[in-house]
Amino acid sequence: MDAMPAGAPLNTAAPTATIALSLPHGLPGDAPVRIAAPLLALFCLSSLWSTSSAEDAKPLQFHLRARVETTTGSGRYHLRTTPESWAPSETAIILCDVWDAHHCLRAVQRGAELAPRLNEVVQSLRGQGATVIHAPSDCMAYYEKSPARDRARSTLKSKTLPADITSWCRKIPAEEAGTYPVDQSDGGEDDEPQEHAEWAKILAAQGRNPRLPWKKQADAIEIDEAKDYVSDKGDEVWSILEARGIKNVILAGVHTNMCVLGRPFGLRQMAKNGRHVVLMRDMTDTMYNPARWPYVSHFTGTDRVVEHIEKFVCPTITSDQVLGGSPLRFRHDRRPRLAIVIAEDEYKTEVTLPKFASEVLGRDFDVTLLFGSDTERNVIPNLDLIDDADILLVSARRRVLAPEAMKHLRDFAASKKPILGIRTASHAWSLRNMPAPEGFEAWPEWDAEAFGGNYTNHHPAGKTTKVTLIADASNGPLPRGLPADGFTSTASLYKVAPLRSGTAPILTGTIEGAPAEPIAWTFTRKGGGTSFYASLGNTDDFENPAFQKLLLNALSELSGLPVPESLPQNGPEPEKKI
Numbered sequence: 001m002d003a004m005p006a007g008a009p010l011n012t013a014a015p016t017a018t019i020a021l022s023l024p025h026g027l028p029g030d031a032p033v034r035i036a037a038p039l040l041a042l043f044c045l046s047s048l049w050s051t052s053s054a055e056d057a058k059p060l061q062f063h064l065r066a067r068v069e070t071t072t073g074s075g076r077y078h079l080r081t082t083p084e085s086w087a088p089s090e091t092a093i094i095l096c097d098v099w100d101a102h103h104c105l106r107a108v109q110r111g112a113e114l115a116p117r118l119n120e121v122v123q124s125l126r127g128q129g130a131t132v133i134h135a136p137s138d139c140m141a142y143y144e145k146s147p148a149r150d151r152a153r154s155t156l157k158s159k160t161l162p163a164d165i166t167s168w169c170r171k172i173p174a175e176e177a178g179t180y181p182v183d184q185s186d187g188g189e190d191d192e193p194q195e196h197a198e199w200a201k202i203l204a205a206q207g208r209n210p211r212l213p214w215k216k217q218a219d220a221i222e223i224d225e226a227k228d229y230v231s232d233k234g235d236e237v238w239s240i241l242e243a244r245g246i247k248n249v250i251l252a253g254v255h256t257n258m259c260v261l262g263r264p265f266g267l268r269q270m271a272k273n274g275r276h277v278v279l280m281r282d283m284t285d286t287m288y289n290p291a292r293w294p295y296v297s298h299f300t301g302t303d304r305v306v307e308h309i310e311k312f313v314c315p316t317i318t319s320d321q322v323l324g325g326s327p328l329r330f331r332h333d334r335r336p337r338l339a340i341v342i343a344e345d346e347y348k349t350e351v352t353l354p355k356f357a358s359e360v361l362g363r364d365f366d367v368t369l370l371f372g373s374d375t376e377r378n379v380i381p382n383l384d385l386i387d388d389a390d391i392l393l394v395s396a397r398r399r400v401l402a403p404e405a406m407k408h409l410r411d412f413a414a415s416k417k418p419i420l421g422i423r424t425a426s427h428a429w430s431l432r433n434m435p436a437p438e439g440f441e442a443w444p445e446w447d448a449e450a451f452g453g454n455y456t457n458h459h460p461a462g463k464t465t466k467v468t469l470i471a472d473a474s475n476g477p478l479p480r481g482l483p484a485d486g487f488t489s490t491a492s493l494y495k496v497a498p499l500r501s502g503t504a505p506i507l508t509g510t511i512e513g514a515p516a517e518p519i520a521w522t523f524t525r526k527g528g529g530t531s532f533y534a535s536l537g538n539t540d541d542f543e544n545p546a547f548q549k550l551l552l553n554a555l556s557e558l559s560g561l562p563v564p565e566s567l568p569q570n571g572p573e574p575e576k577k578i
Contacts, residue, residue, distance in 0.1 A: 057088045057089075057128040057129040058128075059085035059086060059087060059088070060085065060086040060087075060088055060091060060125075060128065060130070060322075061083070061084075061085055061321070062083070062084050062085075062086065062278070062317050062321050063081050063082070063083050063084075063317065063321060064081065064082045064083075064084055064278055064315035064316070064317060065079060065080070065081050065281075065310060065315055065316050065317070066079075066080050066082070066310050066311075066314075066315040066316075067079060067080070067307060067310040067311045068080050070371055070373070070374045071374045071375070074374065076350060076354070076369075076371050077307075077311060077371075078371060078373075078381045078382065079310075079381070079382045079385070080381075082315070086247075086248045087247075088125070088128040088129035088130045089129050089130075089244075089245070090245055090246055090247040090248055091125070091129075091130040091131070091246065091247075091248045091249075091250070092130060092131035092132070092133055092240075092241060092244070092246045092248070092249050092250070093121070093122060093125050093130060093131070093132055093133070093249075093250040093251075093252060093280075094133045094135055094237065094249060094250070094251050094252070094253075094265055095118070095122065095132070095133070095134050095135060095136075095217070095221060095252055095253045096135050096137075096251060096252070096253030096254065096259050096260045096263060096265070096266065097135065097136055097137050097214075097253050097254055097255070097259045097260075097263075098111065098115060098118065098134075098136065098217055098218050098221050098253045098254065099111075099136055099139070099214035099215075099216070099217065099218060100214060100215055100216050100217065100218050100219065101203065101208060101213040101214050101215070102213065102214065103189075103199075103200070103203070103210055103211055103212070103213055104188075104189050104190065104191055104196070104287065105191050105195055105196060105199040106190050106191055106298075107190075107254070107255070107285065107287065108199075110285045110330055111218065111254060111285065112218075112220075113328075113330055113331065114254075114283060114284075114285065114328060114330075115218050115220035115221060116220055117283070117319055117323070117328050118220075118221060118252055118253075118283045118319070119220055119221050119222055120319075120323055121252070121280070121283060121319050121322050121323060122221060122222065123222065124322050124323060125250075125322060126224060126227060126228070131228075131229070131240070131241075131244050131246060132224065132227065132228040132229070133152075133228070133229045133230075133231065133237060133240060133265075134148065134217055134221065134223055134228060134229065134230045134231075135230075135231060135232050135237065135253075135263070135265055136214065136216060136217040136230075136232065137232040137259065137263065138212070138214065138232065139214060139215060139216045139217065139232070140230070140231075140232055142215055142216040143216070143230045146223070146225060146230055147225040147226070148223050148224070148225050148227075148228045148229055148230040149229075149230040149231070151228075151229050151230075152229040152230055152231035152236050152237075152240060153231075153236065155229075155236065155239050155240050155243050156239065156243060157235065157239050158235075158238055158239040158242040158243070160242065161235050161238055161239070162238065162269070162273040164269075165234040165235050165238050165264055165269060165273070166233065166234045166235050166264050167234070167264060168262050168263065168264065169261075169262055169264070169266065169268040169269050169272070170262060170268075170578065171268070172268045172271060172272045172312070172313065173272075174271075174312040174313065175308075175312045175313070177311075177312060178308060178311055178312050179573075180308065180577045180578065181294070181301075181304035181305055181307065181308045182257060182286070182288050182292070182293070182294065182301045182304055182305060182577065183292040183293040183294075183573075183574050183577045184257055184258065184286075184287060184288060184289075184292070184577060184578060185292075185574065185576055185577055185578060186289055186292055187287060187289075188255070188257070188258070188286065188287025188288050188289055189287070189289055190287075190288065190289045190290060190291075190298050217230075231265075232263075232265070233264065233265075234263070234264025234265050234269060235264075237264070237265040238265075238273075241275065247276055248276045248277075248278075249270055249275055249276065249277040249278070250277075250278055250279075250280055250317070251266065251267050251270070251277060251278070251279050251280065252279075252280040252283035252284060253283070253284060254284060254285050254286075254287075255284070255285055255286050255287040256279070256284045256285065256286045256302060256305045256306065256309070257286045257287060257288065257305045258286075258287055260279065260284055261309070261313070267279060267309065267313050267314055268313060270314070271313050271314045277314045278314055278315050278316055278317050279306070279309055279313075279314060279315075279316045279317075280316070280317055280318065280319060281306045281316040281317070281318060281327075282318045282319050282320075282327035282328040282329070283319050283328065284302070284306075285302060285330075286298070286301055286302040286305050288301030288302065288305070290363070292574075293570075293571060293572075293573050293574055293577070294358060294359075294362060294570070294573070295362070295363070295568065295570045295571065296362030296363055297333075297335060297362060297363055297364070299330065299332075299333040299335060299366070300335070300362040300363070300365075300366070300367075303366065333366075335364060335365050335366040336364075336365055336366065336390040336391055336559040336560070336561065337365075337366045337368070337388060337389045337390045337391070338357075338361065338365045338366065338367050338368070338389060338390070338391050338392075338393060338555065338559075339368045339370060339385060339386045339389035339391075339392050339393070340353055340357060340367060340368070340369050340370065340392075340393045340395070341370045341380060341383070341386070341392065341393070341394050341395070341396055342354075342369065342370065342371050342372065342395050342396070343371070343372030343380050343395075343396040343397070343399050343428075344372075344395055344396050344397035344398075344423075344424050345397065346397060346423075346424060347395075347423055347424070347537055347538045347539060348539050349395040349422070349423070349537060349542075350371060351539075352537075352539055352542035353369075353393075353395060353542075354369055355542070356542060356548065356551070357369065359568070359570060360548060360552055360567060360568060361552070361555070363568060364556070364559075364561055365555065365559070368385055368389065370382055370383060370385060370386070372396070372399065377399065378399055378400050378401055378402075378437075378440055379401075379402075379405075380396075380399070380401065380405065383401075383405050383408050383409070384405075384408055386408050386409070386412050387408060387411070387412070389412075389417070390417060390418075390559065391417060391418045391419075391420070391555065391558060391559050392412055392417065392418070392419045392420070393419075393420045393421070393422070393555070394419065394420070394421045394422075394425040394428055395421070395422050395423065395424065395425055395537065396424065396425060396428035396429070397423075397424035397427065397428060398424075398427060398428075398430070398431055398432065399428060399429060400429065400430070400431060400436035400437070400440040400441060400442045401429065401440060401441060402439065402440060402441070403440075403441045406429070406441045406443060409429070409443070409446075410443070413446075413449065413450050413525065413529070414527055414529075415527070415529060416527060416528045416529040416530075417529055418529065418530050418531065418532070418558035418559065419450055419451075419525075419529065419531040419532075420531065420532045420533070420551075420554055420555065420558065421450065421451055421531070421532075421533045421534075422533075422534050422535075422536065422537035422551070423491065423534075423535060423536065423537030423538065424537075425451075425533065426447045426451060426453050426455035426494070426496070426533065426535070427447060427455055428446060429442060429443040429444075429446045430442040430443060430444040430446070448500055449525065449526065450523075450525065450531055451521075451523050451531050451533040452499055452500035452501070452502050452503040452521070452523035452524075452525075452531070452533075453496055453499065453500070453503075453523075453533055454496050454497065454498060454499060454500065455494060455495070455496050455535075456495045456496070457494075457495050458492045458493060458494045458495060459492055459493040459494075459495065459511055459514055460492065461492040462492075463492070463493070463511040463512065464488050464489070464490060464511070465488060465489045465490075465491060465492075465493045465509045465510070465511055465519075466486060466488055466509065466510050466511070467486050467487050467488065467489055467507050467508070467509050467519055467536075467546075468486040468507065468508050468509075468510070469482060469484070469486060469506070469507060470505050470506055470507065470508060473504065473505065473506045473507075476506075477553060477556075477557045477563040478506050478520075478522070478532075478550070478553050478554055478557055478563075479506060479507075479550075479553070480549075480553055480563050480565070481549045481553070481564075481565060481566055481567075482546050482549060482550060483546055486507075487544060487546040487547075489509070489536050489538070489540070489541055489544070489547070490538060490540045490541075491535070491536050491537065491538040491540070491541055493509050493510075493511050493514065493517055493535075494517060494535040495517060496517055496518055496535065497515070497517055497518060499518055499521060499523075500523070502523055502524045502525075503518075503521045503522065503523045504521055504522045504523075505518045505520070505521040506519075506520045506521055506522070507519040507520040507521075507534070507550075509535070517535075518535075519534060519535055519536065520532070520533065520534040520535070520536070520550065520554075521533060530558055532554040532558060534547075534550065534551070534554075536550075545567060548567055549566070549567055552564065552567065
């Protein structure tokens with residue numbers, strides 16, 4: 001949990017000195033971080049937002065994102081976006097624990113980055129007539145004389161309070177269907193020990209308890225004392241919602257996997273008690289330590305928690321739906337956006353690729369999985385999401401698509417963004433010896449145009465393929481870490497020779513009684529984009545570290561990331577995560 005009950009109020013006096021903290025080189029905040037007392041100076045970056053009057057307010061337009069199983073029990077999910085119009089007078093935003101300080105320095109830094117835009121969201125929603133509830137837990141003593149606090153206290157208590165609305169909620173029944181996505185049992189601290197110790201000294205010098213340093217909400221978030229509410233109590237918040245006729249609730253603030261989910265006014269309590277609630281997913285952050293399971297980037301950890309919420313708790317929205325522009329992305333989140341399109345029935349890549357992405361790619365990539373429909377063969381929901389991807393990986397077989405869907409692939413291939421394909425991706429978008437049905441479009445030239453390939457068929461299954469490094473390519477980045485003497489594959493050998501001009505073979509494959517065939521190569525597309533293709537990718541290949549390393553190398557090299565020396569070494573999934 002983010003905090004235990006505070007007990008006696010903290011001392012609100014603060015020293016006036018300004019303290020500079022130089023963080024170790026390469027850590028978030030490479031330049032010295034200046035922390036002024038009070039600490040609120042770090043957060044006081046708010047900007048003004050012009051809004052129309054509440055009287056002229058139009059309905060708020062949102063696109064709610066949730067995740068629904070492709071079919072019941074599949075364990076695979078499609079993104080589903082639903083447009084909704086909300087009356088501002090029936091809408092509230094709750095700001096969870098946007099404190100003036102925190103015991104984790106990196107959480108403070110991310111909070112300082114998030115707060116100014118969150119304040120713009122608050123100003124815009126308030127100006128359109130929405131209710132604003134500030135909920136900095138454990139800090140009510142500071143607001144003892146605040147009109148916004150008094151407004152919350154004096155709200156008539158609802159006669160329909162849920163039985164446990166004053167309690168922390170650790171899980172709701174819907175979550176039993178999934179696995180909790182991160183191990184936060186260590187509290188989620190992601191500071192380096194040295195910077196954490198220095199930060200604790202600074203907090204103590206400011207008269208704060210380094211373990212519970214928050215005293216109020218960050219000054220970057222304006223409180224309108226004439227309109228807003230301040231409360232950290234579930235029964236008060238619920239009563240405010242009832243008294244004002246609130247039907248729709250937005251949760252924003254920190255931390256997603258702890259307070260935002262679990263507080264008495266948090267997502268779980270709202271969802272399980274029937275309130276229409278959403279998370280503003282770019283106006284939040286997690287307490288997750290990448291040194292813990294699943295051993296991924298802090299930002300991937302946040303993504304995993306958001307996915308869990310979208311599957312089992314409630315939908316999400318983003319701040320750009322209020323403000324325009326783009327959703328917030330933290331400045332240290334430099335992960336390439338990788339879209340993986342999976343639509344084939346032969347090699348179970350709908351199982352192997354998500355597992356590979358979870359175990360191997362989470363440190364360095366922001367991964368979006370796009371699965372073909374389980375009921376409509378030639379439909380891949382949300383294919384438009386590849387438009388925002390930096391790199392595309394395709395594992396599809398013999399699909400034809402609606403013209404508007406195919407256009408997303410054609411546009412991506414025409415760009416200079418990298419494309420990777422495995423196994424049946426060479427014949428992803430055409431049917432064998434037959435035209436596309438009416439209303440659908442084939443792309444038989446995809447293999448040649450995207451990969452420089454020449455797939456015609458495959459040799460009979462059942463023979464072991466010997467995979468060998470090509471001498472001219474052996475010193476390059478793509479074969480790095482592969483066995484010098486090659487490896488074997490149970491995948492049937494594809495007939496792909498001769499390759500097109502512009503290809504650079506990396507691996508060849510041989511079987512008894514047949515000529516060698518290229519197995520993996522790169523290709524420079526018309527227009528300058530780079531592609532990589534490997535005819536490997538059956539279930540056995542994904543169990544082979546050599547193939548996993550080849551795929552990781554290709555993704556890293558084509559994304560502009562350093563090619564790692566080895567695969568990530570992950571520990572087991574812990575039984576206790578919370």
